[in-house]
Amino acid sequence: MSKYELVVGLEVHAQLLTKSKMFCGCSADSWDAPPNSHTCPICLAMPGMLPVINREAVAQTIRAGLALNCTIAEEAVFARKNYMYPDLPKGYQISQYELPLCVNGWLDIDAGEGTKRIRITRAHLEEDTGKLVHAGDVSLVDLNRAGVPLLEIVSEPDLRSIEEVNEYLSRLRQILVYIGVNSGNLERGAMRMEANISLRPRRSAELGTKVEIKNLNSFRAVRNALEYEVARQTRILDSGGEVEQVTLGWLEHEGRTYVQRTKESAHDYRYFPEPDLPPLFIERAWVEELAAGLSELPLARRARFESEYGLSRADADVLVGARATADFYEAAVAATGDAMTPKQVANWMMGDLFRLVKESGKPLQEASITPAMFAELLTLVANKTINANTGSRVLKTMFQTGEGAATIVEREGLAQVSDADVLAQAIERVLAAHPDEVGRYRDGQTKLLGWFMGQVMRETRGKADPNLVRQMLMERLQR
């Protein structure tokens, strides 16, 4: 164990899922759009332009705040954050400063067997900047993204390891996607992170010098940058030096941080209330309405899956991973009724169904199979109309064709063979064809039973009731 303790606080910028931008009617979705094709006089900062607040962006921010256990402000004010950079045509970013929409929340993360509470300082609403493409001594500016609503979530420095940081980010992403305020698509910049990191001797109560790392655009980048900084700062502290308070950038392709600004050249944003936007008074009735519309959050749902369906924490965790998956599971359990236990339904889902979904490369909700169809298949397995192997095959066909399980079983003649006479004949044929193996089995190589099972299954084209075959084979071979 290192003699230093890592202390991390995170700022996460999450793009909200509105149709239009934060302060104008331009489309907020411009991933594939040509540069500067989603602009208007407002987001281009033409003189005299006046922004108007997007109500849905405020609603999504409040929902996120509620999901993160924040207090929702009675009064929220937008502020100008002044700085000159070409990605910001106004010369300032409209953000929130003294009176953000959401304050004093928390997020619980898994820590060993229990959970750890990470405090959220604030969650506020601001506008995104444009994109710059650096090309030699010029930069090319695309303002499609300028003005897209961005939710900034600031944690307290409560994270103590890179694993905790990763867990926090994964849980945060899961929650934001669950409540429908973020796409979770980090490859498209849906979440961008900044980390405040310091090291201190273990058992020390004082915080070390804080360094800020910017431009972290993936969870992997966060992990790599933190690992790099821990190593760098450990070397400095070990040699008796002092860590300098700086703002760093992260160069993903080179795997190193670089100094963007020193303390002396730190930004002076000159925040002041945005005179173009009247203050927001957030009515409690609206907050209550938004709270009532919030779905059950992942960790609460996981706990319920454990108690209600008797699932292990690991299985429940997988099933609540995405809301659509959890919804599918619950609908399938309900439709299967008493035919199968919820645990068996979970096994079928996490095994065969997830494999097919993964192979298809598309999410479950776009698959042609519904929970009711899945339940029909499971019921056919449960009542022994088909055996488990056939069930897997039928599921694959269902996935490909969108047909119902009963239809496929009927057409392809897949119903399980439980007729003892038919099975006995198949067994006789197998034993007659393999006298050597029969001899070895009778000499004590009882492991061959599985091999005989396989031969009988092949003889019946996979349709035999495996339990019955096993029982009949054992009896027959012992004679």
Next chain:
Amino acid sequence: MSTLSADQVRYVAELVKLALTDEETELFAGQLSAVLDYASALEEVDTSRVAPTATVLPLRSVMREDKVEPGLSVDEALANAPEKQDGYFRVHAVLEGGQ
């Protein structure tokens, strides 16, 4: 009577990326000081019984519905740009630190 120092003017100029000559610095120090003096008349008002506010207008909670409206074409957006390239605004590269 407030007087801005030349250093204060240079600092503010740096924040807004303006390059000022020494003569301009002196000139603006005087002019900006006069502006501040003018505005400082407000400090004479007794506000001890007035709650702080971010606005003097009676408007509150003005919001619009989340609806996409047509904007400008790329050509219109770039019409005033001194320099452009491939549908982008083109500016001198601005990099921070030892990148």
